[in-house]
Amino acid sequence: MDWAALRISLWLGAGTIAILLPFGVWFGRLLAVRDFRGKLLVEALVTVPLVLPPTVLGFYLLVTFGARSPIGQAFQALAGHPLPFSFQGLLLASAIANMPFVVQPIQRGFEAIPSDVRDAAACCGLTPWQQFLRIELPLAWPGVLTASILTFAHTLGEFGVVLMVGGNLPGQTRTLSVAIYDRMQAFDDRGAGVMAATLLAIAVATLMTTTALSRRVNPSRG
């Protein structure tokens, strides 16, 4: 069992959620309630990581993060080491790859709120910020929950993007799914089996938590 890989996988999952959720709530709500020019293109761009082969996505991210790109140079200057093949680079790549898993459920969650309910909140004298916190966010909560779970599960299982952008550095960028591949290459079936079972257990636990939480959020539908 590669404990370091498990730790990195869990950190990557949690970190991706932490980065992506605030953005997803803001952006998903924007797509749900506003109409603007180019909305179709923006929605398509957000969804692209869903349909692109992970290696293609990984390739473009690698180019974008590389030492010759402005982003790569800026990071190098600030952090003192290059962005690719570091945990930070992996985290950023994971955030981009998971964009559709976060934005779409949240967008659907906000879209499900009738516009009359939003208007009623305004007529009750709630400021836009209060309307968001007290009416919209609680009602869109199932969407936010789904987004978090999907992102976490997807991050644990991500392989192609991780290998392309992060490589396979033990203790830094080697996640559990990469470690399983690594063990299989070394004919360590037992080691791979233990880790595969761990991922399976985490997946089942995640799904059970989701179901339990969504029952609590919405008892009438449970």
Place this chain on the structure above:
Amino acid sequence: MDVEFTCHSGEVLAIFGPSGSGKTTILRSVAGLYRPGHASIRSGAETWSDTDRAAFVPPHRRAVGLVFQEYALFPHLTAVRNVMTALGHRPRVERRDRAEALLNLVHLGGHSAKKPSVLSGGERQRIALARALARDPAVLLLDEPFAAVDRSLRRRLQNEIDSLRRTLDMPLILVTHDFEDVVRLATHVLMLERGRAVASGPISTLMSRPDLSWLREAVGLGSVFDATVTRVHADRGLVELTFDGGTLLAPAGGAAPNAAVRVRIPAREIVLATNPPTGLSLHNVLPGVVTAVHADTAFAAVVVQLTVGGVALLAEVTRDAVGRLGIDAGQHLHALIKSVSIELLASDAHDAEDNR
């Protein structure tokens, strides 16, 4: 859209018109949920919208109570929390008591801990009303408030709102395509057709106008006025109504003595006579003076306006009858009205209370 209107405290203005005539847009503009290209909206001394001066107060800073057609309750909050949401302008310690008091006012005292999903349509509507009142609004707006409830419940809710508004010191604007809402609740009417005001004014004045062909086509003409029940003839199944023009006998229909009632007499149900007839089963013979004769080529019948005391009645008669009787303005005639054709709309809350 081109309309202009004013609604004072204690008045109920019904904006009446077919679907798509722009009724709801007017209401949403008053609430600030819609920004018209050109408008001036004022509440008391406050300007809420004035496109000429680029002034616009956002909806959450307007003191409006809006009851939405589908109620638009907050599904994740209990009844009392729904009402408390609109009490942000009051001190925190008062809010729960005030919300409970408002729920009691709309007869929902025992339901404060329930969520909207477990309540009936009528109960949801009452929460929506309590929530609208919680805002301590400068104007109460009702958007098709009875469209989603069945007929018997509609009658009860109409009565409740009618008795409630008598205790409220605020203007009430009601949007509806249901003529019964207008007759039961309105003191003033604004009739809309395709974004244009066809007619507006106090309900009794408007309903005694002979020339409103749109209204005539939609629901039929008929004068509307207020009366008081002065006597109940329980043995005969009749009540005596006194109005500004005499007395009428009408079917009892549960009206109590001294109750204020609203009366509507359809124009098709009035017969005109030059002399008071004898030997008829008829109860009501009212003498009056012809104040207008309206002949419209689009309709076969002619509308005669007969003023009886302070009330103008409308009667639809054939062209032939107009010719035979020589009906013209200034002529003295008698209006003959069958008591069963008198529509009595109790405006007191007593029958609402009975049902609780």
